[in-house]
Amino acid sequence: MLNSLKGLMLTLGSTMKGIRKPITQEYPKKPTPVKDRFMGFPALTWDQDVPEPFCTGCMVCIRNCPTQCMSASMKDNPLNEEGKSSRRKIVDYFEINLNRCILCGICVELCNFDAIVMSHEHEMSTYSRNGDRVNLPELLKIGKKYQSETDWIPPSVIEKQKNESEDVVVEGN
Numbered sequence: 734m735l736n737s738l739k740g741l742m743l744t745l746g747s748t749m750k751g752i753r754k755p756i757t758q759e760y761p762k763k764p765t766p767v768k769d770r771f772m773g774f775p776a777l778t779w780d781q782d783v784p785e786p787f788c789t790g791c792m793v794c795i796r797n798c799p800t801q802c803m804s805a806s807m808k809d810n811p812l813n814e815e816g817k818s819s820r821r822k823i824v825d826y827f828e829i830n831l832n833r834c835i836l837c838g839i840c841v842e843l844c845n846f847d848a849i850v851m852s853h854e855h856e857m858s859t860y861s862r863n864g865d866r867v868n869l870p871e872l873l874k875i876g877k878k879y880q881s882e883t884d885w886i887p888p889s890v891i892e893k894q895k896n897e898s899e900d901v902v903v904e905g906n
């Protein structure tokens with residue numbers, strides 16, 4: 734008798750669950766929001782103050798990319814010649830073949846110029862083999878979107894602020 738009642742309660746419980754609001758998302762109609770620290774495809778950042786890309790085309794990320802999916806070139810920076818930018822060299826050409834990118838983040842870790850980020854973009858599938866070869870304007874567009882959505886602050890600025898606050902604490906002791 735007791736077992737029958739337990740079974741009945743279980744059935745009733747399952748039935749009630751069935752009329753609850755569904756917790757599934759209608760992806761891809763309603764994209765699932767990603768977390769702040771989500772690492773999507775790499776993108777290039779834009780220096781609002783100058784304005785120009787942060788990237789100098791120094792090739793450090795390109796030499797160290799494990800899948801060799803990036804290429805770039807640099808040029809003399811005309812804004813430096815005009816005294817408007819401290820960057821003597823600036824990126825001229827940049828391409829990432831995102832089909833080959835493994836989202837490892839090594840390029841971001843190694844960049845000394847705050848020039849590359851792991852954006853939140855991840856829905857970039859195409860039907861063609863090389864359909865995700867992304868050029869400089871497109872990489873900057875993705876980067877700018879990421880910067881505005883996340884209120885991005887260059888890592889070197891964060892590091893500087895951290896060091897300054899630590900110095901204040903040491904002086905206070």
Ligand code: SF4
Nearest residue numbers: 788789791792794844
């Ligand atoms: S993203 Fe950074 S490491 Fe890569 S080429 Fe540009 S400045 Fe150099």
Ligand code: SF4
Nearest residue numbers: 798834835837838840
């Ligand atoms: S995330 Fe990794 S694989 Fe992708 S471009 Fe950067 S270094 Fe290369």
